[in-house]
Amino acid sequence: MTTRVMVDDLRAFCIEALCRAGAKRTHAETVADVLVMTDTWGTFTHGTKLLRDYVKRVRAGGLRSDTEPAVVSSGPAWAIVDGGSCLGHVTSVFAMQQAIERARKTGIAYVGVRNSCHFGGAGYYAWLAAKEGLIGVSMANDIPSVAAAGSRRSVTGSNPLAYAVPTGADPLLLDIASSTVAGGKVYAAFQRGEPIPNNWILDEEGHPSTDSSLYPAKAALTPLANHKGYGIALLIETLSGLLTGAQITWQVGSWIWGDATQPTGHGAAFIAIDIAAMGPRDVFESRINGLIREIHESPAADGVEKVLIPHEREWNLRRHALVHGIELPSDVAGKLSGLAEDIGLRPDWLPHCH
Amino acid sequence: MTTRVMVDDLRAFCIEALCRAGAKRTHAETVADVLVMTDTWGTFTHGTKLLRDYVKRVRAGGLRSDTEPAVVSSGPAWAIVDGGSCLGHVTSVFAMQQAIERARKTGIAYVGVRNSCHFGGAGYYAWLAAKEGLIGVSMANDIPSVAAAGSRRSVTGSNPLAYAVPTGADPLLLDIASSTVAGGKVYAAFQRGEPIPNNWILDEEGHPSTDSSLYPAKAALTPLANHKGYGIALLIETLSGLLTGAQITWQVGSWIWGDATQPTGHGAAFIAIDIAAMGPRDVFESRINGLIREIHESPAADGVEKVLIPHEREWNLRRHALVHGIELPSDVAGKLSGLAEDIGLRPDWLPHCH
Numbered sequence: 001m002t003t004r005v006m007v008d009d010l011r012a013f014c015i016e017a018l019c020r021a022g023a024k025r026t027h028a029e030t031v032a033d034v035l036v037m038t039d040t041w042g043t044f045t046h047g048t049k050l051l052r053d054y055v056k057r058v059r060a061g062g063l064r065s066d067t068e069p070a071v072v073s074s075g076p077a078w079a080i081v082d083g084g085s086c087l088g089h090v091t092s093v094f095a096m097q098q099a100i101e102r103a104r105k106t107g108i109a110y111v112g113v114r115n116s117c118h119f120g121g122a123g124y125y126a127w128l129a130a131k132e133g134l135i136g137v138s139m140a141n142d143i144p145s146v147a148a149a150g151s152r153r154s155v156t157g158s159n160p161l162a163y164a165v166p167t168g169a170d171p172l173l174l175d176i177a178s179s180t181v182a183g184g185k186v187y188a189a190f191q192r193g194e195p196i197p198n199n200w201i202l203d204e205e206g207h208p209s210t211d212s213s214l215y216p217a218k219a220a221l222t223p224l225a226n227h228k229g230y231g232i233a234l235l236i237e238t239l240s241g242l243l244t245g246a247q248i249t250w251q252v253g254s255w256i257w258g259d260a261t262q263p264t265g266h267g268a269a270f271i272a273i274d275i276a277a278m279g280p281r282d283v284f285e286s287r288i289n290g291l292i293r294e295i296h297e298s299p300a301a302d303g304v305e306k307v308l309i310p311h312e313r314e315w316n317l318r319r320h321a322l323v324h325g326i327e328l329p330s331d332v333a334g335k336l337s338g339l340a341e342d343i344g345l346r347p348d349w350l351p352h353c354h
Numbered sequence: 355m356t357t358r359v360m361v362d363d364l365r366a367f368c369i370e371a372l373c374r375a376g377a378k379r380t381h382a383e384t385v386a387d388v389l390v391m392t393d394t395w396g397t398f399t400h401g402t403k404l405l406r407d408y409v410k411r412v413r414a415g416g417l418r419s420d421t422e423p424a425v426v427s428s429g430p431a432w433a434i435v436d437g438g439s440c441l442g443h444v445t446s447v448f449a450m451q452q453a454i455e456r457a458r459k460t461g462i463a464y465v466g467v468r469n470s471c472h473f474g475g476a477g478y479y480a481w482l483a484a485k486e487g488l489i490g491v492s493m494a495n496d497i498p499s500v501a502a503a504g505s506r507r508s509v510t511g512s513n514p515l516a517y518a519v520p521t522g523a524d525p526l527l528l529d530i531a532s533s534t535v536a537g538g539k540v541y542a543a544f545q546r547g548e549p550i551p552n553n554w555i556l557d558e559e560g561h562p563s564t565d566s567s568l569y570p571a572k573a574a575l576t577p578l579a580n581h582k583g584y585g586i587a588l589l590i591e592t593l594s595g596l597l598t599g600a601q602i603t604w605q606v607g608s609w610i611w612g613d614a615t616q617p618t619g620h621g622a623a624f625i626a627i628d629i630a631a632m633g634p635r636d637v638f639e640s641r642i643n644g645l646i647r648e649i650h651e652s653p654a655a656d657g658v659e660k661v662l663i664p665h666e667r668e669w670n671l672r673r674h675a676l677v678h679g680i681e682l683p684s685d686v687a688g689k690l691s692g693l694a695e696d697i698g699l700r701p702d703w704l705p706h707c708h
Contacts, residue, residue, distance in 0.1 A: 075631050077431040078461030107432030108464040110627060135592065148649060150658040155649055163589050172592070174585030206655040225579045231528030231664040234645075235517050238489065238526070242641045243632055249648060273464060277429050278597055287596045291588075294603060295502060295509055301560040304504040310585040 002327035005349045010326065011036045013336070013347050014051055018087075020343045021058040022065045027090045031120075034089045038121040039328070040321040041314035043175070045184035046121035049332040052339035053256050054087065054118075060260035062253075063087055063117055069094040077106040080244055081113045085263035088117035089124075092138070096125045096270045100132050103272035112244035113268040118142070118255040122162035123175030123311070129272045130164035130171035133281065137163045140268035141240040143252045146179040147220040149227040152206035154220040156233035156249065158183050159240070164311075166275065167292065168285040173311035178233035179221035186215045191331045216257075240267040356681035359703045364680065365390045367690070367701050368405055372441075374697045375412040376419045381444045385474075388443045392475040393682070394675040395668035397529070399538030400475035403686040406693035407610050408441065408472075414614035416607075417441055417471055423448040431460040434598055435467045439617035442471035443478075446492070450479045450624045454486050457626035466598035467622040472496070472609040476516035477529030477665070483626045484518035484525035487635065491517045494622035495594040497606045500533040501574040503581040506560035508574040510603065512537050513590035520629065521646065522639040527665035532587040533575035540569045545685045570611075594621040 011032045018028035031054065039047035057063040067084030069091040074080070079098050083091030095111045102109035119125070122138045129136025142157030160182070162175035177183075181200050189196050190212035201219040203209040209219060223229035241248035246267025253264035275284050298307050328336070333351060340350055365386045372382035385408065393401035411417040421438030423445040428434070433452050437445030449465045456463035473479070476492045483490025496511030514536070516529035531537075535554050543550045544566035555573040557563040563573060577583035595602035600621025607618035629638050652661050682690070687705060694704055 073632070076460040077463070078627075078632060080632060106430040106460055108462055108625075109431070110462040112632070135597075147655075148652065148661050150655055151649075151661045152653040152655045155652050155661070163585075165589075165592050172588060174582075174589065176582045176585065180579070202655075206653075224582060225534070227664065228528075228530045228578060231517075231530065234526060234664060235519075235528065237645070238519050238642070239627075242638060242645065243489075243627075243629065245633065248641070248645060271462075273432075273593075273597075275597065278427070278432060278434060278466070279599065284596060287602070288592070291591065291596065291602060295505075298502065298509050299506040299560075301501075301504055301506045301556075307502050307505040307509070310581065310588060 001330050003333035003349065003351060004325045004327055006325045007036055007040060007322055009347065009349055010039065010048060013345065014048060016345060017051060017055050017339055017343055018058060021055045023058050023087065024065055027065070027087050030093050031087050031089045034120045034124045037124055039326050039332075040318040041123070041311070042317040043121055043123070043314065044329050044332050045182060045188055047332070049335050050118070050120060052335050052342065055339060055342070057117070057255065057260045058087070062260045062262050062264065071098060077102055077108060078110045081111055083113055083116035085115050085117065088119035088266060088268070091116045092119040092125050092268055092270070093128065095268065096128045096136065096138065096272070099270045099272040100129055100134055103134055103274045104277075107277040108271065108273045111270045112239065113270070114244045114246035114265070115263060116140075116246070116266045116268050117264045118266060119268060121175055122160040123164070123173055125270060126162040126164035126175070127171060127173060130166040130173070133166050133276060135163065135165050135273040135275060137271040138268070139236045139240055140266060141237050141246065141248060141252060142266065143254050144249050145183050145216055145221050146223050146233060147202050147206070149223060149230045152202070156223070156230065156237060157252070158221055159233045159236035161232065161236060165288065167288050170312065170315040172288070172309055173314070176224070178224050178229045178236060180224050180229070181221070183216060183221055186212050186221070188331055190215070236269070239269040244269065355684050357687035357703065357705060358679045358681055360679045361390055361394060361676055363701065363703055364393065364402060367699065368402060370699060371405060371409055371693055371697055372412060375409045377412050377441065378419055381419070381441050384447050385441050385443045388447075388474045388478045391478055393680050393686075394672040395477070395665070396671040397475055397477070397668065398683050398686050399536060399542055401686070403689050404472070404474060406689050406696065409693060409696070411471070411609065411614045412441070416614045416616050416618065425452060431456055431462060432464045435465055437467055437470035439469050439471065442473035442620060442622070445470045446473040446479050446622055446624070447482065449622065450482045450490065450492065450626065453624045453626040454483055454488055457488055457628045458631075461631040462625065462627045465624045466593065467624070468598045468600035468619070469617060470494075470600070470620045470622050471618045472620060473622060475529055476514040477518065477527055479624060480516040480518035480529070481525060481527060484520040484527070487520050487630060489517065489519050489627040489629060491625040492622070493590045493594055494620060495591050495600065495602060495606060496620065497608050498603050499537050499570055499575050500577050500587060501556055501560070503577060503584045506556070510577075510584065510587035510591060511606070512575055513587045513594070515586065515590060519642065521642050524666065524669040526642070526663055527668070530578070532578050532583045532590060534578050534583070535575070537570060537575055540566050540575070542685055544569070590623070593623040598623065
């Protein structure tokens with residue numbers, strides 16, 4: 001059972017919900033853009049499903065509505081941004097725009113963020129750079145939910161990493177957690193009453209489990225490919241947390257389960273690289289499109305129609321969604337229905353509340 | 355059966371072998387530093403085991419001895435380096451030094467490399483930055499040896515990625531292939547006559563195989579965690595190949611099996627981030643050491659003595675090796691014996707030739 005909604009209707013609902021909670025309209029529009037784009041990609045774990053919990057924090061004051069992100073220190077190719085504990089999406093868009101502007105002058109720029117909050121899907125911010133013709137990289141830390149290689153309990157966040165590269169058409173884009181899967185996937189399986197593969201989580205004894213109900217209180221996510229994901233998570237913690245003055249590991253507040261009146265202190269990092277600074281744009285585009293052709297023409301494995309480039313499937317889903325609407329899975333529609341009830345909204349596309 | 359050798363003796367042998375082949379002494383010293391350091395970490399697949407094949411290329415002229423790497427274009431926070439087809443280690447050290455110098459002025463710098471060759475272990479170059487108090491990132495492309503997610507044959511190189519972060523003591527360091535394992539590990543298993551786990555390679559039909567003899571002619575390595583490693587490999591191909599003017603995928607020459615009289619055209623990329631530009635060094639060190647303590651104190655899984663930070667084991671191996679010598683595995687000693695015979699050297703620590 002899915003719920004179909006047109007992109008404009010979903011966006012308007014997000015904006016209205018955030019504004020009723022007290023968010024500035026400009027902030028609400030930014031958050032809506034991030035969440036709806038993420039849903040058009042079919043990445044429902046990180047789209048509007050999260051809105052109800054953001055709204056709760058805005059109403060409680062842990063996400064502030066009276067602040068704006070600001071550069072607190074900077075040099076030629078870097079800046080540190082203080083998010084003022086406003087919505088993490090707003091701070092992240094601001095930070096990536098700073099990175100893009102600086103990279104246009106210097107070739108590459110790093111912008112680190114502190115006093116932010118959960119920013120949704122990392123891929124959106126990387127895409128902001130690619131849309132402007134730059135290579136974008138985005139990442140963030142979070143509360144510990146992932147075991148280290150050899151640990152029994154959570155040590156790092158499921159720290160996401162995304163990049164996007166312009167191609168002249170759909171950007172090449174990757175958005176991954178440094179855990180085997182994002183916690184949201186375990187949680188979604190639990191909500192749908194489904195078991196999970198035995199390599200996604202470790203129970204309190206540090207043993208693999210297929211019981212999605214254990215997460216997060218009594219289980220840790222496994223790190224992606226063991227020591228490799230653990231190491232990637234620590235690079236993200238370094239660039240997002242240690243270097244920015246943000247909170248790290250257990251100092252970070254849980255944006256879902258923590259006290260909604262208090263800031264979470266998340267960190268994040270954004271890097272932009274200006275392709276045009278380093279050579280003719282058309283040469284780069286010709287080369288990357290040659291690479292994409294080569295991949296498309298490579299022989300596919302049994303049962304696979306065609307070898308795709310990263311995010312190709314998601315761009316196709318988005319094209320379809322822009323014309324025909326998004327088919328929201330039941331867990332997403334359920335969260336939105338609950339939110340609609342919280343704030344007294346009744347959009348006609350949304351089934352009645354759970 | 356291992357062969358013990360003191361670090362200075364191994365280094366002197368590497369230098370002598372390269373000089374006899376025609377390499378400049380300065381180049382030979384740089385390559386020796388990279389390979390011997392890698393062996394002290396116990397990363398024997400990427401250390402002096404590779405020397406014989408580098409020497410073969412130097413003698414044949416595919417690796418040139420009459421060139422030096424040079425910056426061919428640059429901006430405030432970036433440079434493109436042409437390696438002139440000299441030894442890839444020399445070009446890579448030069449490029450990371452360029453990145454470090456530039457990052458000290460701008461906060462972050464990117465240096466891309468073309469006309470290089472295989473550079474050994476990526477971790478060495480990341481460490482160069484950490485040794486100077488900067489965060490270092492290094493990566494390189496290579497001939498296709500790894501399947502894409504959904505492909506039957508090799509699409510990308512096993513493109514390595516390394517980073518290092520200074521801590522005031524041993525740097526936090528990660529050096530990983532974007533394949534499940536580096537091809538050198540499959541090759542080493544074949545040389546030792548050992549089978550391999552069934553998730554390392556795909557045979558010509560695209561099916562998992564435990565037969566290490568298939569690689570590389572009749573098998574592709576699997577990408578790390580499927581679409582994640584494939585995506586990471588394409589980011590590395592972008593920064594090392596597409597952006598630098600280097601060869602990419604099937605244009606790259608095989609430094610082992612290809613015509614040794616011809617350049618391989620490898621690309622690479624190096625990024626340095628200056629911690630001191632963004633805040634007091636002692637604050638950063640205090641924070642990262644707090645994180646390391648927290649990891650060390652986290653409960654270990656069954657059968658694990660202590661949760662380690664990335665490369666902690668390798669730094670401990672190096673400390674031991676500096677005092678007691680390196681215990682070279684038989685496959686490494688065999689390659690060095692063959693090289694000794696090629697060039698008419700008979701170091702007393704090396705068993706007679708195979």
